[in-house]
Amino acid sequence: MTVLLFAVTCGVAVGNVYFPQAVSPVLADGLGVPPGAAATVVTAVQLGYAAGIFLLVPLGDRFRHRPLLVTLLAVAALGLLCAAAAPGLPPLVAASAAVGVATVVAPLVGSMAAGLVPEERRGAVSGTLLSGSLGGMLLSRTFGGSLAEDLGWRAPYLLAAALTLTVALALARALPRAVAPVPSRQRYPALLAETVRLLRTEPQLRRSCCYQAAVFAGFSAVWTAVALLLTGPVHGLGAGAVGALALVNAVTMLCTPFAGRQVDRRGPDAVNAVAVLTVLVAAAVLLCGTRGGAVGLAALVAGTLLLDVGMQSGMVANQIRIYTLRAEVRSRLSTAYMTCAYLGGSLGSWAGTHAYGLAGWPAVSALLALLAAFPGGDLLLRRRRAALRETAPRKAAPGKAAPREAAFAESAPREAALTEAAPPKATPRKATRRNTGR
Structure with a gap:
């Protein structure tokens, strides 16, 4: 039940970041502003979320988790209430930025859960928590847009505030009154500097950050450009089609607990390899989305499903890899990881939009394949090196001689001992000379 509560908490918190994407068109009509201006609300909450990850998540290594999580959720709920009561766009943008900064409880919950469960269960628990986060990301856009169309743009903010307070x-x-295993006594600036230092000194952290940044960039590029494809001349659908596609992809939440159990059994690298291969297959399937009609829609559904499964499975593997490094800095490790992942996602959204404008949907599919090839090539190179290290001892193990050399090494001490024990014998020639001299 505690793990289920953690998953719901992650879903509610992450949903606060993503439901404004579906509400912004209704918000523009309600406030009487252009759609481009209303989109600044989405930008404000996402920038606030990125800032909150860097500025607040490291505090999980210093303060007790329960009061920290409850306080952040309470502040986020207050920001949502202020947003619902905003009389104009500038106050709404400011309140949205505050919501983004305070709703960063998902990384804190992940690091806390990793410290509360045994090591052999971390993969399964992390997969469950990730399912909650992705469920909040996908479902909040679908139901937030529907609620805004029926009851106005303020209704989703009020509902989000009520859910956030309930979870708090x-x-x-x-x-439980849990603390970090070794509470840090570092000052706040030192905690922030530690995040950067960990990126420099922990190779496994850099691996996880690079892998997830690349795949999440491709994920964001596809989901940014697919709205342009669905509403463009090829398919000619409305904005609701994007929400429907997100609702269909909500079934991929079921794959993350399974991926977590596979990480527990086979290790992060094996799950990373399967995830990258799944993303490459998704890129090939998504390329058929340019055909239009039922075939094109089926390709988009199947391709985005595969993409979501690959991205989510890789995220579980990367998180488990960093959670096994150092327990006393787990929140700062999560800070570095999540910051790099969202930085990659932001760049991917920008690149996906420009790729679609330059060469259409095939360029977006090619961009996804190129981004996934980076972690795939690194994994292949590491596997080849590991295979060479395994075969090297068969040729000449360090500290051991070859069979013939080993036999000689074993017989040499015995021969030396016999030589030292036996008295020297005079040769017949030398004896003749001694007799002749007398």
Whole structure:
């Protein structure tokens, strides 16, 4: 039940970041502003979320988790209420930025859960938490847009505030008084500097950050450009088609617990390899989305499903890899990882939009394949090196001689001992000379 509560918490918190994407068209009509100006609300909450990850998540290594999580959720709920009551666009943008900064509880919950469960269960628990986060990301866009169309743009903010407060009260009652295994006494600037230092000194952290940044960039590029494809002349659908596609992809939440169990059994690299291969197959399937009609829609559904499965499975593997490094800095490790992942996602959204404008949907599919090839090539290179290290001892193991050399090495001490024990014998020629001299 605690893990389920953690998953719901992650879903509600992440949903606060993504539901404004579906609400912004209705918001533009309600406030009487252009759609481009209303989109600044989405930008504000995402920039606030990125800033909150870097500025607040490291505090999970210093303060108790329960009061920290409850306080952040309460502040996020207050920001959502202020957004719902905003009389114009500038106050709404400011309130949205505050919501983004305070709703960064998902990385904190992930690092906390990793410290509360045994090592052999971290993969399964992390997969469950990721399912909650992705469920909030996908479902909030679908139901947020529908609620805004029926009851106005303020209704999703009020509902999000109520859900956030409910989760905060549940955590206040259910969470143990847990602290970090070795609470840090570093000052706040030192905590922020530690995040950068960990990126420089931990190779496995850099691996996970690069892998996830590349795949998440491709994920963001596809989901940014697919709206342009669906509403363009090829398919000629409305904006609701994007929400419907996101709702179909919500079934991929079921794959992350399975991926977590596979990480526990086979290790992160094996799951990373399967995830990258899945993303490459998704790129090939998505290329058929340019055909239009039922075939094109089926290709988009199948391709985005494969893409979501690959991205989510790789995220579980990358998180488990960093959670096994150092328990006392787990929140700062999550800070570095999530910051790099969202930086890659932001760049991917920009690149996907420009690729679609330059060469259409085939360029977006090629961009996805190119981004996935980077971690795939690194994994292949590491596997080849590991195979060479395994075969090297068969040729000449360090510290051991070859069979013939080993036999000689074993017989040499015995021969030396016999030589030292036996008295020297005079040769017949030398004896003749001694007799002649007398």
